[in-house]
Amino acid sequence: MKVLVPVKRVVDFNVKVRVKTDGSGVETTGVKMSMNPFDEIAVEEAIRLKEKGTATEIVAVSLGVAACSETLRTALAMGADRGVLVETEVPLQPLAVAKLLKALVEREGPRLVIMGKQAIDDDMNATGQMLAALLGWPQGTFASRLAIEGETATVTREVDGGLETVALALPAVVTTDLRLNEPRYASLPNIMKARRKPIETLPPAVLGVDPAPRLELVSVAEPPRRQAGKRVGSVAELVQKLRTEAKVI
């Protein structure tokens, strides 16, 4: 079974982002970029399926600027077999990404797509669900456990009140939550090996998709900043302040 894993290049999760002074976006020049953490979990899960003999080939896909090939190299160093880069300067939104991925799925024929539940830059939490919709496939979102048996994927999902389990008839789309696994670090020999793994580059037009954004970014602003308050010296003082000053208890 072939598994497709989309990976997104985002501002590293340790970076404190800064809004550009002209309000046009967030500063990304000279900022450390990494693979979206949820996508690392997706790559790891695909590798584990391959180690179990369930998956036969893992194709990592990234969409965006040329530098996304670095993100693909990371996936290859972790253990993906080959990469596909859909290269474009157009800022991609989930609908366009889902359409491009659908075209790639039709080209590659995977039985399973595993991807992060959300990217930590735009926090949309949408692309997996949208891809599943466009393909007419079932979806298992926010997965904390995945088991494949025959033609069924059993997915345990993180929901608001606890956990929920659904059974999906393959082919299907699964999106990852934090507790699904702990992604491995790529070893140096694997990083070297990854350099020789193939990456194919395509323009979006080849896939017959117009990637133009539907959401216009009007402006980006800093959120109102909270002022640090006061220190209290004791528990008794804290309770007294909450009662008489803040009046919240």
Added chain:
Amino acid sequence: MPVLAWLEHEGGAIKQPSRSAVAAAAKLGEVHGLVTGEALNVAATAAAKLPGLAKVLTAEDASLAHGLAEPLAALLVRLAPGYTHLLAAATAAGKNVMPRAAALLDVQPISDIAGVLDADTFIRPIYAGNALATVRSRDSRKVITVRAASFDPVHTDGGAAPIEAVAVPAVAYGSRFVAAELSKRERPELTAARVVISGGRGMQSGESFKLLEPIADRLGAAIGASRAAVDAGFVPNDFQVGQTGKVVAPELYVAVGISGAIQHLAGMKDSKVIVAINKDGEAPIFQVADYGLVADLFKALPELARELEKNP
């Protein structure tokens, strides 16, 4: 044309995040509420009482009993032509279904809105709430999830909307509900609580979360946790407050043994009053706290429980 809000219900009541979604929807036009599932009489009656609803639609079918995204999205697509906007709360269920419906409608969804500027223009947090984006949709129909903490929920009483049953499309889909394993809760839900008390890595074990209980009991608080505490296995993931967990904005948020990582702040920094208890006086949580107490939580928590027992 009216707007449609999908309403989640539990035990016959409309959930608070959905009541916030109604509040957001009311800024866009006349609101119809949609209730889905089986045996909907009580839930539909509760929905009809929400102020601000002009009509309640009920879609009763076994396929909708567990909120599976596939049949629910098909229903939303069927109803969509009568509405300018489709909204739901940005809960696990809302986030699961709305993008699916949006893709079927060839619409780019607008996730987790925190503000409505006009019918096309919305404010939404990005980068874990470290920036606020204003976005304008070019789609003729909008599909939206609503950050519940950013909109005061409508009341549970005061309305008298008519109830109308709608047909449920028969669709084939490849998913099947197997089981739910829901945490037992004697406390208010995190996203609905007036007071939230959360523990972090500093709690050191799941066992010590018990120290939060008498305080939560006394304050009628929900108990939450940071991602670090969840990752360490102290408590289940549904306790998690943060970018990848729940977003809360209670009257009072008490952060205990939480350092204040960006991704945690994303989930609680809109709380009205924030209290931090941490033994590290340099912890970033103190930069957002209204009241900071530098103390060993294992001493401070029992003391806090005792102090709250005293009458003011």
